Amino acid sequence: xxxxxxxxxxxxxxxxxxxxxxxxxxxxxxxxxxxxxxxxxxxxxxxxxxxxxxxxxxxxxxxxxxxxxxxxxxxxxxxxxxxxxxxxxxxxxxxxxxxxxxxxxxxxxxxxxxxxxxxxxxxxxxxxxxxxxxxxxxxxxxxxxxxxxxxxxxxxxxxxxxxxxxxxxxxxxxxxxxxxxxxxxxxxxxxxxxxxxxxxxxxxxxxxxxxxxxxxxxxxxxxxxxxxxxxxxxxxxxxxxxxxxxxxxxxxxxxxxx
Numbered sequence: 001x002x003x004x005x006x007x008x009x010x011x012x013x014x015x016x017x018x019x020x021x022x023x024x025x026x027x028x029x030x031x032x033x034x035x036x037x038x039x040x041x042x043x044x045x046x047x048x049x050x051x052x053x054x055x056x057x058x059x060x061x062x063x064x065x066x067x068x069x070x071x072x073x074x075x076x077x078x079x080x081x082x083x084x085x086x087x088x089x090x091x092x093x094x095x096x097x098x099x100x101x102x103x104x105x106x107x108x109x110x111x112x113x114x115x116x117x118x119x120x121x122x123x124x125x126x127x128x129x130x131x132x133x134x135x136x137x138x139x140x141x142x143x144x145x146x147x148x149x150x151x152x153x154x155x156x157x158x159x160x161x162x163x164x165x166x167x168x169x170x171x172x173x174x175x176x177x178x179x180x181x182x183x184x185x186x187x188x189x190x191x192x193x194x195x196x197x198x199x200x201x202x203x204x205x206x207x208x209x210x211x212x213x214x215x216x217x218x219x220x221x222x223x224x225x226x227x228x229x230x231x232x233x234x235x236x237x238x239x240x241x242x243x244x245x246x247x248x249x250x251x252x253x254x255x256x257x258x
Contacts, residue, residue, distance in 0.1 A: 008110015013195035014042035033080035117191035117223040133159035139166040155180035160227035167222040187230040
């Protein structure tokens with residue numbers, strides 16, 4: 001079956017594409033990418049003879065028609081998606097239409113902005129005895145979310161939450177988390193354009209989130225990380241894993257009794 005390659009471009013820094021993703025980029029006859037989200041420095045590493053197609057101004061059917069025409073002409077086509085294609089990549093709607101033309105796909109994963117954001121603030125999003133769960137979601141805006149995935153319901157777990165595509169909805173976020181019992185002083189980190197040269201980091205608290213976003217002029221391209229794992233002084237607390245506890249036995253080490 002004819003196919004395209006859907007490649008995760010990573011969060012912004014051109015060095016954060018995977019080795020396999022870069023290899024496919026260099027091999028491609030055609031590269032399609034969202035020019036508002038993917039680094040031009042990364043595109044510069046493509047095959048010099050490749051056709052480069054910018055898709056920010058294209059609607060779904062235009063993109064699919066473009067892909068079908070190239071693939072049917074025997075071209076190897078790479079569709080670069082920002083971050084990892086599994087998260088808010090709108091890949092499945094493209095795939096559904098391509099299947100109608102007998103075109104399959106293979107995905108090369110990429111570094112998600114959520115992990116680039118955690119790296120930017122030096123955070124471990126799961127902390128022993130504090131939180132062992134990370135919820136990846138978004139606040140409800142123009143696009144609805146399923147009833148069971150309303151933010152206040154997810155927040156009832158009181159674990160770490162990463163909010164994509166939600167920079168304009170901070171008032172709603174604060175209200176939803178408060179209604180789930182989150183404390184006003186819950187730590188929040190906002191990372192705009194994680195891993196890009198103009199990356200901006202704002203550390204704040206739940207109650208101050210909306211004002212912090214306003215003062216810093218952040219209304220797009222931002223990841224919001226919320227929860228006590230984001231506590232700037234977390235390293236001073238006594239949260240420790242069993243893995244490196246000298247008294248803990250596992251398959252590679254016998255614990256020492258005290």
